[in-house]
């Protein structure tokens with residue numbers, strides 16, 4: 001018996017020993033890999049990072065200051081070297097940007113010292129006037145030319161030079177979105193914006209034809225009718241008094257996207273108090289809040305101390321609306337299919353062709369047996385709702401803002417529009433769209449200075465080499481479009497609003513990745529043609545009737561870089577009827 005007991009004891013201690021050895025080996029392996037990664041990340045200059053916390057204290061600012069933290073912080077370091085590494089806790093984040101010299105900078109080496117006096121001189125540039133800036137400059141004192149950020153234990157690398165951005169955006173390997181997008185999952189699921197791998201590939205292939213210009217042409221009617229309504233609403237405001245035009249434009253773009261994506265006119269311009277409209281706005285703010293506050297990122301903590309109840313209430317309204325629309329369109333779709341021939345003939349006789357919303361196309365794909373469930377369709381429709389209205393609203397507002405600051409350029413746009421249109425109420429067709437060259441260049445230049453989407457982030461699935469820095473797998477790389485678009489080599493005198501930068505002869509001189517408001521490469525914006533058409537129609541419909549004056553000076557602008565980049569205090573303008 002005793003020898004048997006001994007055998008059992010030996011056996012169990014052998015098991016314990018093996019398990020412990022295995023755990024030790026796994027742990028050692030993890031530490032070794034982690035160490036390798038940290039060593040690589042630490043090659044990239046950046047501010048000193050605390051253990052565990054990394055640079056989390058520097059980035060723990062109000063959401064409204066976060067944009068300045070990233071673009072402003074990157075700016076300081078960019079004076080010294082073009083690549084910046086920041087540790088977001090234990091995670092590094094790297095930013096690539098342009099090396100340029102600011103008067104007063106004391107660059108003692110590639111990793112130089114930034115004197116307070118230099119910072120004080122840099123502040124009037126209007127980019128750096130933030131708490132973060134002062135904290136970094138005052139607290140860290142010496143900064144390397146390149147900024148890497150550790151968000152806790154998470155490394156981030158910020159990039160903003162065209163050749164560096166090309167490495168990430170042109171690649172077929174670096175297609176995965178960073179974990180910051182996961183907070184959109186409850187609303188958007190894994191639709192085109194948030195999905196990865198084979199799901200993203202097959203969806204992208206399926207959805208690309210839905211943005212063919214023949215289909216977009218059908219949407220002209222929606223763009224025209226909704227912009228007419230917006231201009232009517234603005235008539236009451238066109239008395240030379242100051243007002244915030246931002247909500248007028250946003251509600252119009254919301255109406256446009258609802259009608260084009262789901263085929264439903266929610267009349268947001270008439271009823272901005274509807275539950276759906278309110279939920280769309282509120283959920284965007286809640287997602288942003290969560291992204292900016294590390295302690296709200298765990299689901300459990302979000303439930304305990306976050307706004308999860310409000311978040312869920314918004315979701316219920318949003319999903320309820322989308323599913324309701326999908327169900328009723330599906331029933332209609334089935335009926336129509338049965339009566340297809342008769343209906344087709346009716347339409348032919350009265351010369352009318354039914355316009356299809358994106359949802360109808362998805363239903364068609366689903367009926368063709370392409371494996372799209374109602375949930376799959378809902379994900380895509382909600383993605384269009386999310387990506388397709390705030391982005392365009394911001395772009396139109398920024399264009400109008402800049403034209404309102406530059407009356408001489410606005411006068412040229414008025415001249416162009418007067419040449420193209422015989423009356424201010426004439427609906428826009430493809431022919432007029434093609435002719436609005438200066439208007440389009442103004443929109444492009446506004447998107448350069450104030451890109452609706454101010455940052456893009458990818459999580460590397462394999463190592464990337466940027467400017468001889470090896471950036472390990474698992475690192476978040478963030479493209480800071482705001483800085484990229486201010487590269488003086490690509491855009492001389494970068495702060496100047498100059499639509500002629502987009503004349504073909506000037507565009508051809510630039511690096512293909514110098515300008516990426518719609519991202520670039522395989523994961524670029526699928527809706528960019530739609531967006532430009534809509535922007536041209538909405539902006540021109542305002543400018544055909546009114547002259548705009550902006551009430552905020554460029555130097556007084558406060559930027560709010562949340563999911564979308566917008567002016568913190570709205571877009572206050574004065575409108576005057578054109579005679």
Ligand code: HEM
Pocket residue numbers: 192193194204383384387388389391392395451452453456457516517518519522523524525526527528530531
């Ligand atoms: C001025 C307007 C717009 C701007 C500046 C813009 C910008 C962008 C950017 C920068 C991305 C890449 C995002 C990332 O990588 O994180 C993107 C992706 C996307 N956009 Fe847009 N967008 C605009 C309008 C639209 C519209 C009107 C729609 C739909 C109707 C749309 C649908 C999408 C979708 C579905 C994606 C994901 C594409 C993919 O990952 O394959 N966007 N957009």
